[in-house]
Amino acid sequence: MKYSIGGFCDLFLDFCKEVEELRDRLKLDGKLAIIDAKGLTHKELNDLMRYAVFELGARKFKLLNITGQRYIGTRLWAPNMEKLEIEVHGFPGNDLGAFLGGHKIVVYGNAQDGVGNTMDDGEIIVYGRAGDVVAMSMRGGRILIRDDVGYRTAIHMKEYKDKVPVLVIGGTAQDFFGEYMAGGRVVLLGLNLGDKPHRARYIGTGMHGGIMYIRGKVEQWQLGKEVGIVDMDDEDWKFLEKHVGDFCKEFGFDKDEILSGKFLKLKPVTKRPYGKIYAY
Amino acid sequence: MLEGEFHTYMLPEFIIERRQDRCIRCRVCERQCGFNVHWYDEEMDMMREDEMKCVGCQRCAVMCPTNALIVKPHPGSYKPNANWTRERLQDLKKQSETGGVLLTGSGNDKPYRIYWDHIVLNASQVTNPSIDPLREPMELRTFLGRKQDRLEFKFGEDFEDVEITTELYPNVQIETPIVFSAMSYGAISYQAFKSLAMAASEFGTLFNTGEGGLPKELRKYGKNAIVQCASGRFGVDPEYLNVAAVVEIKIGQGAKPGIGGHLPGEKVTMPISVTRMIPEGTDALSPAPQHDIYSIEDLSMLIYALKEATNYEKPVSVKIAAVHNAAAIASGMVRAGADIIALDGLRGGTGAAPKMIRDNVGIPIELALASVDQRLRDEGIRNKASILVAGGFRCSADVVKAIALGADAVYIGTPALVAMGCTLCQKCHTGICNWGICTQDPYLSRRLNPEIASKKLVNLLRAWSHEIKEMLGGMGINAIESLRGNRDHLRGVGLEDWELEVLGIKGAGE
C-alpha cells in the first residue's frame, strides 16, 4: 500500500509503473508507435509516448483502448520540435491536448472536458462530441468537433495578428458559448438540429474580440449583451469556405449544402465592454 | 475630474504650497507631473497649480531643484464625524457623479490589526550563546517544493560509498527567503518588470511574472521566474512554462479575493498585446475563476496538466487569497498536488481593485499562515508543500516572524515598488505613474532605469537579509531552517486569548 490514511497519496504518481515495465505495451513500426493503453494511467501513457518520441524516434502514434486518460499530447513539447500525429481510439479523458505545442490529434470517439485547453498550436479533430470548456484560452491552431459541445466553449479564446485560432463545431453548444472571447474564430453549424433552434443561452457574454458564426436558429435573448449581429462579407464567406470545407472533407458532409444555410455573424460591440463601470 | 454635465463637489485631497521666493520657474514640476497639476502662467510669469488633480505622489517636491514645493494633505474639512468620515463622503460624491464602482490601487489602508506589531522575538541570554553573523556563517538558503517522508540509501563498499536512491521532487533553491511577488508586465512598466527580473537573478532569488506573460527577450531570466498561469491565461505558451523555475496557478489575490482582473484597454499597448496575445487596445479581462477549476479535483487536474506540460521538472505553486477556510483549502491543495502553497493576505497590494473588495474581503496573513501551517502539521503533510506568504510585509522583522510562524519564504511586492520609487499614492489603476512604475506611457516609464532600479532592489534584499541574519544570530540560530515553524521564539503582546490560540504562540512573559 503506497499511501497512508491521514498521510498522503499522490494519485497521479503513486500508482504508476516505470516505462521499462510498460515497454511491451508499445510496438514500433518504423516511425509509427502503437500503444495499447488499456488500464494505463495518464502518467504511464504519457511517459510511454515521450519515451517513444525522444528515445525511439517515433513520429506517429496510434493509441488503442483509450478510456479516460487525460492530457494526451501535453507532454510532447520541445523547442523546434517536429510535428507529431496522434490517433486516439476510444474515449480520452479531460484536458486532451492541453497546452498543445503544434501536434495533430485525431480522436475516433467522444472527448470530454477541456479539449485544447490553452492550446498554442496544432490541430485537434474529434469524431464525436466533446464536453465543457472546449478551446478554453486557445491561442492558435484549429479544433474540429463533429458533434455537440458543452458549456463555456471557446471561453477566453485569444488572437494576435496572424495567429488566429479556429474552432468548428458540427452540432450545437450549451450555455455561455464564446464567453469572454478575446479573439479567434468560432463556427457553430447545428447540423444535427433539424428545424430545432440552438438552446444555448448567454452566447458571447463578455465577448470583446474575435468572431462567431452560427448556423441555425438563435433568438436575440440568447445572446449576451456584449455582442451584436453584423452582416457577412466576402472575407467571412472565404473563411467559411476554407474551414467548413475542411470540416466537411474530414467528416464527409456536403459543404455546399451547409454553406447555403443562413449564418449569423456575431461580433463584440466594443473591445472594452467594461470600460465604463468604474468611478474616477 | 468632471464627468458628464456635473460640476464636481469633491474636495481636493492635497494642497500645494509653492514658496515663491525659491521658485525659479524652471518648469520641472510641470514636466514631471503626469496628472497635469502644475502649469506655467506666462502673463504673470509664475507657476500655478490645479490641486484637484494632485495625488500626493511627491514626485514634484522631490525633483524640484530648489525645494520650493511642499505637498501636504488638504486641511479643508467637512464637519468631523466619526461615522461619516471625509473618505466616505468623498466616495459617495464620486459615485453620485459617475454611477461607477470605486476603483483603487495598492493595498488595504484600513486600520485592521497588524499582528506583526503584536508579536515580539526572542534572543539568547546566558543559557545559549547568540551568534555574530558578521564573522560566523549564517545560512539563509531555502528550498521551495515538496519533500519526501523518508529517503532510501544504497551502500557500496563502505559508508563513504553511498547513494540516495529515492527520487526527489523538483525543488527550487533561493539564497534568501524573500521573493518578489506577482506584478505583471502590463500592470507595471516594462522597466519595472525588468528591474525585478534583474535583481532576482543577481541576488539568487525569484520574481513572479504575474499573469501578463514573459516577453521573449526576458526569457533568459526564466530560471529566476515564477510564471503564473491565471484565469486569463495571458501569455501562457509551452515555452513560457518550460523556461520557468516555478509555475504558479493563481486562484486569488489578497487585495481582491474572489474577483478577476481588468487591465484597461489604455494600458494594452503594442508590446503588452504581443505578450498577452490579445489585440491592442482591448481590455485584458481576467475572469474571476479559472474556468477549468470549479472544485478541488479540477485544481488537481490543472496542477497535473502543468506538471505534464513541464515534464514533471518544476514545482507547481498554487496561490490563493487568505480567506475564512484557508486551512481546509490549503490541505486540499496539497492533496491535489501543489508543491508550494502561496497565501496572500488582507493587506496585499494590487494594480487595480474595487475598493469595497480591497478593504473588506479576506483575512490577515498572520492568522491565515498560522492556521494553515498548523493544519498541515496536524494532517502530517506539512513537508509535502512549501508555504509562501504575501500581503503587507513591511520590514525584515515581519519576515522573521512569518518564518517562525511557519512560512518557508515571503513574497514582497510593495517594499519592492517603494525601493524603485513608489510613494503609495494609490493611483496605480489610473495608468499614470510619475515614478514610471505603474504605467505604460513611455514618457513616464522611461524615468525608471532598470540598471539603477535593480541595484536598489538588490540593496533592499541585501539589507533585509543582513537584518534577518542579525535576528537569527541573536536567537542563537545559524540556519534559517531552525527558525521555520519555531513558534517558541515568538510571544504575543496585547492580544486576546483567541488570537494567541490561532497564532499558536504564548503571551509575553508566559
Place this chain on the structure above:
Amino acid sequence: MRRSRRVVLPDKDHQACGLFGVIDRSGRRFSGEMAIEAMTSMKVRGNGLGGGFAAYGIYPEYEDYYALHVMFQNWDMEAKHRVDEFIDANFDVVYAEEIPVNPDANVYNPPLFWRYFVSPNKKGEDKKLSDDDYVVKKVMEINTGIENAYVVSSGKNMGVFKGVGFPEDIAEYFMLAEEYKGYMWTAHSRFPTNTPGWWGGAHPFCILDWTVVHNGEISSYGTNKRYLEMFGYYCTLLTDTEVMAYAVDLLMRKQGLPIEIVSKIFAPPMWDIVDIMDEKKKRFYTTLRMNYGPLLINGPWTIIVARHGEMFGITDRIRLRPITSGEKGDMLFVSSEESAIRAVCPELDRVYTPMGGEPVIGRLRSREKEIAKQLSEVE
C-alpha cells in the same frame, strides 16, 4: 491552564468527487461489478479518503423489512450491546448478522458493521407516526444517543456500503461484486479537504431508502441549513451533502413533490430568462422562487439522488460541475465523466450532457405511469 485549547472545527468539509449511477429500467438485477469498474476508471477524481456505494434491490428475501446497516466505531462492543437492546425495544427483528467482509481488502481501520432486518414496533405516542417517520426518528436516536454507533443505511431492500479508501477497495472489503445483485447502483469517490479517517463521513448519505451522492461545494450552505432547521433538520455531519439529503427529504418525501419540480427549486432559471417567459410560466417560476428561495442551492454541485424505482442526476443551474448521461437499452447511466460509462458499456445508444439544472431521470418502466400521474396533479 488558563486557556483551554478550543477545538475549532472547520465549518464543513470541502470536497469534490467522482460520481456514478446506473439503473436497469426493466428491474433486472446485476452485480456491483459495473459500478466498481466505472469508479476505478475515475480514480483520479478521488484521493482514497472515501468511497461508497448504494445498491437497490439487494435484499429481496427481506423486502418488507427495513434493513438497518449499523456501523460501530472502534469495534465498540458496548455500543453494539446498547444498539441491540435499543432495536429489540423498538423493532421486531426478523434477522440480524454481521455484514460479511473480506479482511484482505486494502482499507484502513475498518469499524464493525452489522445489519438488522426489522419492522417497527410502535408504542404510545409513536403510534401516530407513519412507519417511515418512526424509522427516521429511531435512526436519529441511535445516531445522536449511542456513542460510536451510526446507522449508515435504513431503507427496505437496499443498502449503503461506504468507508475510507478508494471505491474499489471499499467494494472489495464488502465484496460487492460477489455478494450482491441490485437493479440500481450509485457510487461515490471522495476528495475531501478535511481530516479524513471517519468511515461515516463517506458517501452515499442515506435516510430510509433515499441516498445522495454529491460532488462540489454549496456556497448557500448557511442559508439552506438554517432554513432546514426550521423544519426540524439539524445538520451535524459538517458536509454539504447532508443539506442536500434533508432538502430532498423535505420536498420529495414530506411534501411529495416530484423531481421535475424540485429541480426548479434547487436550480431555478435566471430572472432574465423568467422575464421573457409567457405570463403563466412567469407566474409559476416567480411563485416557486419567492417561496422556496432559501432552498436554491448555489455554487458548484452535481448530485445523484436515488430511491426505490428511480434515480436522478442534476447539476447547478450554470453547470459548474460535470455530468454526463448515457443510455443503452434499459440501462441508464449518469457519471462525472463519459469515459467511466464507456469503460463499462462501450457501445451506447445515446450519450449527452444535460443543461444545467435539468435532471436526468432514470425510472423503472413499471413506475413511469404512476409518476406521470403525480406530476400532472402538481402542475
